[in-house]
Amino acid sequence: MSVAGPQPTVQLPSVSTPLQNYSKDKKVGEGTYAVVYLGKQITTKRNIAIKEIKTGLFKDGLDMSAIREVKYLQELKHPNVIELVDVFSTTNNLNLVLEFLPCDLEMLIKDKSIVFKSSDIKSWLLMTLRGVHHCHRNFILHRDLKPNNLLIAPDGHLKLADFGLARSLGNPNENLSSNVVTRWYRAPELLFGSRHYTGAIDIWSVGIIFAELMLRIPYLPGKDDVDQIDVTFRALGTPTEQIWPNVSSLPMYNALHVYPPPSRQELRQRFSAATEKALDLLILMTQLDPKSKTN
Amino acid sequence: MAGTNNDKIEPTLKKKMISNDDLYRHSSQYNFWSFTEEQLVNLRKQTNLKGQKIAKDKFQQEYTNSKLSNPEIFDKFQQELKEENLLNLISYEEELTFLDFYIQNITTSCNFFKMPTQVRLTASSFFKKFYLNNSVMEYHPKNILYTCIFLAAKSENYFISIESFVKPLSKIDSEHILDLEYIVLQSLKFTLMVHHPIRPLYGIFLDSQAELLHPQINQDINIDKLGDLYNHAREWLNKYYMISDVAFLFTPPQIALASMYDIDQKITENYLKRKFLKNEKLTTIKEEPESTEDVGRTQLTTLIETIQKCISVAKQSHVADREASKEIDRKCFYALNPKNLIDKRIKKLTNNKEST
Numbered sequence A: 001m002s003v004a005g006p007q008p009t010v011q012l013p014s015v016s017t018p019l020q021n022y023s024k025d026k027k028v029g030e031g032t033y034a035v036v037y038l039g040k041q042i043t044t045k046r047n048i049a050i051k052e053i054k055t056g057l058f059k060d061g062l063d064m065s066a067i068r069e070v071k072y073l074q075e076l077k078h079p080n081v082i083e084l085v086d087v088f089s090t091t092n093n094l095n096l097v098l099e100f101l102p103c104d105l106e107m108l109i110k111d112k113s114i115v116f117k118s119s120d121i122k123s124w125l126l127m128t129l130r131g132v133h134h135c136h137r138n139f140i141l142h143r144d145l146k147p148n149n150l151l152i153a154p155d156g157h158l159k160l161a162d163f164g165l166a167r168s169l170g171n172p173n174e175n176l177s178s179n180v181v182t183r184w185y186r187a188p189e190l191l192f193g194s195r196h197y198t199g200a201i202d203i204w205s206v207g208i209i210f211a212e213l214m215l216r217i218p219y220l221p222g223k224d225d226v227d228q229i230d231v232t233f234r235a236l237g238t239p240t241e242q243i244w245p246n247v248s249s250l251p252m253y254n255a256l257h258v259y260p261p262p263s264r265q266e267l268r269q270r271f272s273a274a275t276e277k278a279l280d281l282l283i284l285m286t287q288l289d290p291k292s293k294t295n
Numbered sequence B: 001m002a003g004t005n006n007d008k009i010e011p012t013l014k015k016k017m018i019s020n021d022d023l024y025r026h027s028s029q030y031n032f033w034s035f036t037e038e039q040l041v042n043l044r045k046q047t048n049l050k051g052q053k054i055a056k057d058k059f060q061q062e063y064t065n066s067k068l069s070n071p072e073i074f075d076k077f078q079q080e081l082k083e084e085n086l087l088n089l090i091s092y093e094e095e096l097t098f099l100d101f102y103i104q105n106i107t108t109s110c111n112f113f114k115m116p117t118q119v120r121l122t123a124s125s126f127f128k129k130f131y132l133n134n135s136v137m138e139y140h141p142k143n144i145l146y147t148c149i150f151l152a153a154k155s156e157n158y159f160i161s162i163e164s165f166v167k168p169l170s171k172i173d174s175e176h177i178l179d180l181e182y183i184v185l186q187s188l189k190f191t192l193m194v195h196h197p198i199r200p201l202y203g204i205f206l207d208s209q210a211e212l213l214h215p216q217i218n219q220d221i222n223i224d225k226l227g228d229l230y231n232h233a234r235e236w237l238n239k240y241y242m243i244s245d246v247a248f249l250f251t252p253p254q255i256a257l258a259s260m261y262d263i264d265q266k267i268t269e270n271y272l273k274r275k276f277l278k279n280e281k282l283t284t285i286k287e288e289p290e291s292t293e294d295v296g297r298t299q300l301t302t303l304i305e306t307i308q309k310c311i312s313v314a315k316q317s318h319v320a321d322r323e324a325s326k327e328i329d330r331k332c333f334y335a336l337n338p339k340n341l342i343d344k345r346i347k348k349l350t351n352n353k354e355s356t
Helices: A064-075 A105-110 A118-137 A200-215 A225-236 A264-270 A276-285 B020-025 B028-033 B037-069 B071-076 B092-112 B117-133 B141-155 B162-166 B174-187 B198-212 B223-240 B252-263 B265-276 B292-316 B322-336 B338-355
Strands: A022-030 A034-041 A046-054 A084-090 A093-099 A150-152 A158-160
Touching: A022 A046, A064 A084, A064 A093, A064 B141, A105 A150, A105 A200, A118 A158, A118 A200, A200 A276, A264 A276, B020 B028, B037 B071, B037 B092, B037 B117, B037 B322, B037 B338, B071 B338, B092 B117, B092 B141, B092 B322, B117 B141, B117 B174, B117 B198, B141 B162, B141 B174, B162 B174, B198 B223, B198 B252, B198 B265, B223 B252, B223 B265, B252 B265, B252 B292, B265 B292, B322 B338
Parallel strands: none
Antiparallel strands: A022 A034, A034 A046, A046 A093, A084 A093, A150 A158
């Protein structure tokens, strides 16, 4: 609670800068609602990425993902969150100038010529959690954490990117959509169709990414939404009323095959390189009941 | 704050805890949209002048054109068709009255679409912010208002398709909204996050139960009383928060506390004393000369002063005058469409001539 009145604003927003300040050098990707270019900030020679959002493209005006991305990145300035350098407009287009991040965790995981040391995994995990913590303390859920959205800067910093699915944790009675997060990283409460959830869903995703960093293959690769439930609980045990009170009242909790929870020995075998402490952390982050997940 | 350090992962040891106040100070609401009263007045005056200039330039262009195409009429009615006798621009005070009148339509429209409170409050915040930097002599408030509602609905996760949105609205096409959406976003400096006092009010309501509901503290206070206070405070916010300028001048928790304080000063003060002077009775041994209770007392005094100021600003908001607004609306139309003004006057003059 702040006691002092607002101070006069000194800082002026650096928005609406014309395109001349940036160069668009190379097209590197095309998504559903945007084209991404690599370029430079002319004055500083800094490498940047420009996400060009076609505003005239959608019949309902500005796309929801674009709105979310702008909304949340404007608020979240942190070393472990991708920096929104600038926003400017060209005719009919909205341009997000983002910091240039040439690599992501998925690329590293797939490149088997790179050996991960436990210190690498530790520091990536720590940086991810710092970024997630910053989102959560601002009451923002990311809702799409996966290796592909964890980008790596040339200096090794890891940054959370793609806030197209993010949302504010608003009022306690608000309904949230359970159809969020890329399938393999989706927490059990989402698989069960829960309309009320918390930052625990992001922590689950981080836990699954942690497992993937150790295994170098996706930990819970469900083929479809039904299979995801099976794959998830085969690995981590089916939640019951004993370990997760009221779980059976969630919309999609039915006709489940009951798998026993994995023993520590089984987990040790699956994650053969993990230390006991790494296993503790993994177990903590993949608790089935969202209330018992660490934060 | 970690946000400014991009070089190294900072050492975590002995780092100062980041408070919610620190986080708020990094919000766009604090950095771009918080002002002092003088700043707010100056900004609006500047914007009004800008609007007048734009309307005047537009007028002069049409005036020159019209003069060229009707030289004999302008010759004949030199006095009546003098620039200064035609031009009638909207003053700073009129612009305020007009906007106060318009903002009330947000409630009506949002209720019609059964939109949640959050959308209504965000839409009015967008609308107010838009007219800090743009004048009604540049953009008529009617279409801007609907655009703000449409954008606020998306920003607050209450998506409505453009067809269903414009269908019940008269004289508004999808293009009107979609063309303006981008201009509104730009005027908002691409910042969409709005922190309202609703959530802090709920938080304080919960916290006040923990603080005050002990029989040994105060036997007069019970859960029903706190519930009533909460409900009345929400009504207070409905009445004063959206219309007034408090969101530009105070933080959301300050506004939330102001609503409670104005409803029930005794309970609110009681609660604040518990929060700020908690250690007063417990600290018997004084270790430091500047004890925590002195700090608490100063903070409490400052806070109560701020709350009182907030209440008075909230209640300053002028009553929207329908009749005056109608007249301003006419002026606004001609400021935006000077050709109509000149043509109408010419028509009137030439008709009079024919009849005489």
